[in-house]
Amino acid sequence: MNYTLLRSLSRPRLASWALRRFIATKNVVPDPMTGELMPPTPDIQPNLLQITRNANPGTPPPSKTLVFGHTFTDHMLTIPWDAVSGWGVPEIKPYGPLQMEPSATVLHYAQTLFEGMKAYRDETGKVTLFRPDMNMKRMNNSARRLALPTFNGDAFLDLIKRLISIDKHWIPQEPGHSLYVRPTLIGTQKAIGVGPPNEALLFVILSPVGPYYASGFKPVALYGTTEFVRAAPGGTGAYKLGVNYAPGVLPQKSVAALGYSQNLWLHGPDHQLTEVGTMNMFVVFKTKDGALELVTPPLDGMILPGVTRDSVLTLAREHINGVKTLADLPENLIVSERTVTMKEVKEAAQEQRLVEMFGAGTAAVISPVDRIGYMGQDVHIPTGADGMGPVSRPIWTELVGRQWGKIPSEWSVVVE
Amino acid sequence: MNYTLLRSLSRPRLASWALRRFIATKNVVPDPMTGELMPPTPDIQPNLLQITRNANPGTPPPSKTLVFGHTFTDHMLTIPWDAVSGWGVPEIKPYGPLQMEPSATVLHYAQTLFEGMKAYRDETGKVTLFRPDMNMKRMNNSARRLALPTFNGDAFLDLIKRLISIDKHWIPQEPGHSLYVRPTLIGTQKAIGVGPPNEALLFVILSPVGPYYASGFKPVALYGTTEFVRAAPGGTGAYKLGVNYAPGVLPQKSVAALGYSQNLWLHGPDHQLTEVGTMNMFVVFKTKDGALELVTPPLDGMILPGVTRDSVLTLAREHINGVKTLADLPENLIVSERTVTMKEVKEAAQEQRLVEMFGAGTAAVISPVDRIGYMGQDVHIPTGADGMGPVSRPIWTELVGRQWGKIPSEWSVVVE
Secondary structure: OOHHHHHHHOOOOOOHHHHHHHHHHOOOEEOOOOOOEEOOOOOOOHHHOEEOOOOOOOOOOOHHHOOOOOOOOOEEEEEEEEOOOEEOOOEEEEOOOEEEOOOOHHHHHOOEEEOOEEEEEOOOOOEEEEOHHHHHHHHHHHHHHOOOOOOOHHHHHHHHHHHHHHOHHHOOOOOOOEEEEEEEEEEOOOOOOOOOOOEEEEEEEEEEEOOOOEOEOOOEEEEEEOOOOOOOOOOOOOOOEHHHOHHHHHHHHHHHOOOOOEEEEEEOOOOEEEEEOOEEEEEEEEOOOOOEEEEEOOOOOOOOOOHHHHHHHHHHHHHHHOOOOOOOOOOOEEEEEOOOEHHHHHHHHHOOOEEEEEEEEOOOEEEEEEEEEEOOEEEEOOOOOOOOOOOHHHHHHHHHHHHOOOOOOOOEEEEO | OOHHHHHHHOOOOOOHHHHHHHHHHOOOEEOOOOOOEEOOOOOOOHHHOEEOOOOOOOOOOOHHHOOOOOOOOOEEEEEEEEOOOEEOOOEEEEOOOEEEOOOOHHHHHOOEEEOOEEEEEOOOOOEEEEOHHHHHHHHHHHHHHOOOOOOOHHHHHHHHHHHHHHOHHHOOOOOOOEEEEEEEEEEOOOOOOOOOOOEEEEEEEEEEEOOOOEOEOOOEEEEEEOOOOOOOOOOOOOOOEHHHOHHHHHHHHHHHOOOOOEEEEEEOOOOEEEEEOOEEEEEEEEOOOOOEEEEEOOOOOOOOOOHHHHHHHHHHHHHHHOOOOOOOOOOOEEEEEOOOEHHHHHHHHHOOOEEEEEEEEOOOEEEEEEEEEEOOEEEEOOOOOOOOOOOHHHHHHHHHHHHOOOOOOOOEEEEO
16 A cells, blocks of 8 residues: 555544554555655754854843844754754754755745744753743744644654753853744745755754833833734734744834834724734723723634733733632723724723733733724823723732742743 | 934934935934835845855756646755844755744745746757745835835846756746746744744745646646635735745635636625736737627736736737737737726636637746636636637737847846
């Protein structure tokens, strides 16, 4: 029985028991994309890791001078993949240029996806990552969406930890600082046909970063954008792909010229709020019977399933359920994943029921909003003296407490 | 008067005469994106060209063995750009890997755009490009959309001609063969902030290609796709950007598994036909009073303004207007840029008024369609014995006649 025959059998018509039985006895796996049966190729193998130390290590710059994503550490991790041999030898080696064929598909067709994570060092010197399993899962989902190879997330995470461990002295000492971890997967096929690439490269680079808000929270002004879209139904908004980022630069510049910081991406004829710049978005309303409702748009295919988004929702729900009550977070809190429209936001503002609004993401954690430019008018949003609001403040405190290792939690994963 | 002040003046409120006057007397230009006044940086300067000949030139492979985009010629053209110095020294040098920083923004945020052109060699040995001005114009539009630098299209085209001229022996001798020309512009900023890159690279590679249909036209089957989208209103479908390509691979694989070749991208609740795979799309109906109507969707922001699309429309209109009558093309022809829905296509098929359907693009020129899988049924489309239809056949004949240099036209631009 050859693979061609197997492929023809792997249509829905084939009784699934026969397929499962064949998979169990022969060493083949269904292709995650097409369901075709394929001989398996090796997954990522941390035991093959080769380490080449940087002979000319750099000196971490003064933390004050750090600009997001401009400084990189001494080493990087690379893991090549090809369709025949699967995942190859992982290497930790000096940070430096990649040799890239000019025909590499990433350069032409945007076959790229990435993750953003942070490694924190607590006062005892312990280094931790925050919920890295979420990033591994999402990265594999992104890879499937682009027909790029998937991998064992635990094996990749092992290697990321090895890299961080080697460069951990690059994590600034100052509170609120961290090491931004950027895993990236690109298609590197040396031929410009549009299709699943036969070669790919997974790599990780590390960048020391300061706190997003160096001197207290600065609420930002958004512009309700309708002439450009970040995502659409049937598109790629729910995946962390490069393609969701390049097209957002021009819209951001266009609102910056009007005096706003970021786009508030509005969807559909009823102007549903979806995301803010490159962050997820939360609004807090006072309901007509006096409760507080924390609202974020549902994961309907257009919204990125953000780690910070999920963490905010989880903390709020655990507060309500009594799993862990957060100091100063109101008791009468409702958590909703539902559609919010600009009409609702405007009405709440007029009725003094708009309590706060914020973006949520790995880079800024929580980013308060104090104004939305919309249809020629500004909707103003309350912020406290510290820039935050009654719901975001206690949630932020708990979240960064966990991230910085001051509050023990299962979300912190130690880097040995 | 400094630039900061100038920028504050460059808002719409400033009387435009003052702005124009200032621009005329001082050496500043409005930024094409923001309207801010900036000191001009150098445009592409062909006179600075440096040529390094490949010391180990390759041998063009037998034309029969060519697979699209797998073989590249001996040389490539590169032109670097940075925000301070503008366009730098153009180089023609041996084809080979680019040194790419792992932080280069193209690898993370998909800051890439490209063009596809073909160079043809006629029987007398003369090498021509087909309407390259259209590609230069579109490439600059794409660059503006991604906040990448724009350039003088004539200057760039001069350099592309120099490159083709050096590698013209790579154009296969056989009829219907050509040299595929791939200009690409990527953001290469060495920092992973999302914004207009401060560095970019424009490069051109050349690939000898055979005819898309080596042994006569093979009509393809399409699948009417609604669960994935290629483009959306407010998105980037009207620009030739990398971001429009990577997300299409999975949808293509998913319809291939069902026995169809390509996606027919349907938009909106009424299932408007937009594009076919990576091509523009045409349908021919017989109208109720017996005329033939050639229809393609309008350039409404979701449709790529294809060079082949425009050429098909122009030839058909010139036929109708009597500028140049094409042999065998019906006289009672109507040309429409308008929305077409699947309902209309199905009804026309039922009433025997569906005459033909085809994709149009640089790679295939004309690609006939004989079937659309739609909502669980197949809509069948007539094709002639040669695979083509009564409208596409005479238009294709004229079009490739002009491309191959058999029919003189202004669309052919000679490479010296």
